[in-house]
Amino acid sequence: MSGVKSSYDVVIVxxxxxxxxxxxxxAQAGRKVLVIERGTRLPREADNWSVKxxxxxxxxxxxxxxxxxxxxxxxxxxxxxxxxxxxxxxxATLRFREQDFEGMEHEAGxxxxxxxxxxxxxxxxxxxxxxxxxxxxxxxxxxxxxRSAPFPHPAIGHExxxxxxxxxxxxxxxxxxxxxxxxxxxAGGKCIRCRTCDGFACKIGAKNDAEVRLVDPALATGNxxxxxxxYVHRFLTDPSGRKVTGVEIEQxxxxxxISGGVFISSAGAINSAALLLRSANDRHPRGLxxxxxxxxxxxxxxxxxxxxAVNPFKKNHVVFQKSLCxxxxxxxxxxxxxxxxxxxxxxxxxxxxxxxNMRWVPxxxxxxxxxxxVDWWIMSEDLPDPNNRVTVDGDGKIRxxxxxxxxxxxxxxxxHWTSLMKSLGYPIVxxxxxxxxxxxxxxxxxxxxxxPATSVLDSNCKAWDLDNxxxxxxxxxxxxxxxxxxxxxxxxxVKTAEHLLQ
Ligand SMILES: Cc1cc2nc3c(=O)[nH]c(=O)nc-3n(C[C@H](O)[C@H](O)[C@H](O)COP(=O)(O)OP(=O)(O)OC[C@H]3O[C@@H](n4cnc5c(N)ncnc54)[C@H](O)[C@@H]3O)c2cc1C
Ligand code: SF4
Numbered sequence: 092m093s094g095v096k097s098s099y100d101v102v103i104v105x106x107x108x109x110x111x112x113x114x115x116x117x118a119q120a121g122r123k124v125l126v127i128e129r130g131t132r133l134p135r136e137a138d139n140w141s142v143k144x145x146x147x148x149x150x151x152x153x154x155x156x157x158x159x160x161x162x163x164x165x166x167x168x169x170x171x172x173x174x175x176x177x178x179x180x181x182x183a184t185l186r187f188r189e190q191d192f193e194g195m196e197h198e199a200g201x202x203x204x205x206x207x208x209x210x211x212x213x214x215x216x217x218x219x220x221x222x223x224x225x226x227x228x229x230x231x232x233x234x235x236x237x238r239s240a241p242f243p244h245p246a247i248g249h250e251x252x253x254x255x256x257x258x259x260x261x262x263x264x265x266x267x268x269x270x271x272x273x274x275x276x277x278a279g280g281k282c283i284r285c286r287t288c289d290g291f292a293c294k295i296g297a298k299n300d301a302e303v304r305l306v307d308p309a310l311a312t313g314n315x316x317x318x319x320x321x322y323v324h325r326f327l328t329d330p331s332g333r334k335v336t337g338v339e340i341e342q343x344x345x346x347x348x349i350s351g352g353v354f355i356s357s358a359g360a361i362n363s364a365a366l367l368l369r370s371a372n373d374r375h376p377r378g379l380x381x382x383x384x385x386x387x388x389x390x391x392x393x394x395x396x397x398x399x400a401v402n403p404f405k406k407n408h409v410v411f412q413k414s415l416c417x418x419x420x421x422x423x424x425x426x427x428x429x430x431x432x433x434x435x436x437x438x439x440x441x442x443x444x445x446x447x448n449m450r451w452v453p454x455x456x457x458x459x460x461x462x463x464x465v466d467w468w469i470m471s472e473d474l475p476d477p478n479n480r481v482t483v484d485g486d487g488k489i490r491x492x493x494x495x496x497x498x499x500x501x502x503x504x505x506x507h508w509t510s511l512m513k514s515l516g517y518p519i520v521x522x523x524x525x526x527x528x529x530x531x532x533x534x535x536x537x538x539x540x541x542x543p544a545t546s547v548l549d550s551n552c553k554a555w556d557l558d559n560x561x562x563x564x565x566x567x568x569x570x571x572x573x574x575x576x577x578x579x580x581x582x583x584x585v586k587t588a589e590h591l592l593q
Pocket of ligand 1: 110291
């Protein structure tokens, strides 16, 4: 392992959104940082935009399998690369709502209040939007929280098909608004506004993912070493158990320990939980940072449904469909006296994307539907439940025991949006609810809080049980909310980095 020093100021596990943002902020301030990533750089190549390669051959997703509650094995749609899952993300970069931080009453129960309020995170959201290069328009989202700064870039604009929806939805009394997105689409930007963005990697590096916007600029400071194809097995502590002294890593079959001052687990909500559980020792018999017995628990991933609204008589020529968003049902609303969730454009579906999970259906049939459909992503909050949890089986395999909840309100949102689509001239509506394999919005496995008995991390994402261990990825979220998580992960990382620098 040439080029790797034996000790660093800060050691970060994982080069995704959380780890990338931490490395970026700490390196800019002159700290010597090591980032350890199990994956490689994702090659920029033609297959990045190939439906066959991405959806049928699953060329880029992990081959690893996890187990569900019953013990059945499944292959998760998760990605191990520099940039983590953001290499394939849909670039929706929304702030959470003020109410999300305060706890909300849902049909199936109440979400917990966060240890911080929206106002505490607002300045960091402004930095996060700049880091991610978000495009948006202020003042149209009815649930939009206050902002101290405008969006870094103007909204990308709707194509004619989506602009028509914008108008029709407004005529129905709704308040559609431009979905904030992180693509390099403005004067001088690299984005060519293509059809293969959401769920694909960008062949030309124009998607503002964690590799492009966070990790590479961190490396450019000269203060960061990044090692690839290196798996972190466990954290090691001193005899008191209060201090992490090193990480045990494996690269090409060779194991060694690297020491450092501060350690940050940014391996993603499922892998961070697994890593800390694997790090159990005499002082931490249930796993590191787990005196509360909450590590790995309260796993959430959203209730997600993809919808195709088909007008058999009208082709949809849209290229970049993920430009419109509706939050009229986010809080209690005219349809139901409780929150239902968020609706946003989905990257344009193509026939081959649909047949990847229905191989017996002719692709020509699905292409016929896809050419005539407008596609939506319908997302509702799932509630934290301690019995929904990540554990590590005796053979080292990850187990995700998850039973979805708050499904009534999700079903109501799907059925309301279905009726709306039919009333707007789209008589055929096809929906697919995402299952446990779609762990894209995984979160909650090391919630932050203000009481060590009811949380794993403090409000700076430091493990209550240790003096120098932080978890900075989607693990810290005490509630999943009903908007996409990555901007909030970046904002909290910026806040945690500032705390560390102080
Ligand atoms: C198809 C898709 C679409 C999405 N669309 C959106 C969207 O539009 N908007 C949005 O906000 N979010 C979206 N998401 C979700 C978003 O990408 C994630 O919430 C976010 O990337 C999570 O960041 P993270 O830092 O928590 O973890 P990750 O991105 O999972 O990063 C963790 C990193 O740690 C590495 N790692 C894991 N274990 C180890 C180990 N033991 N040793 C070394 N390295 C390790 C992994 O390889 C990975 O690089 C989408 C995700 C997918 C897959
Ligand atoms: S829309 Fe732009 S950022 Fe997205 S994949 Fe295409 S070129 Fe890349």
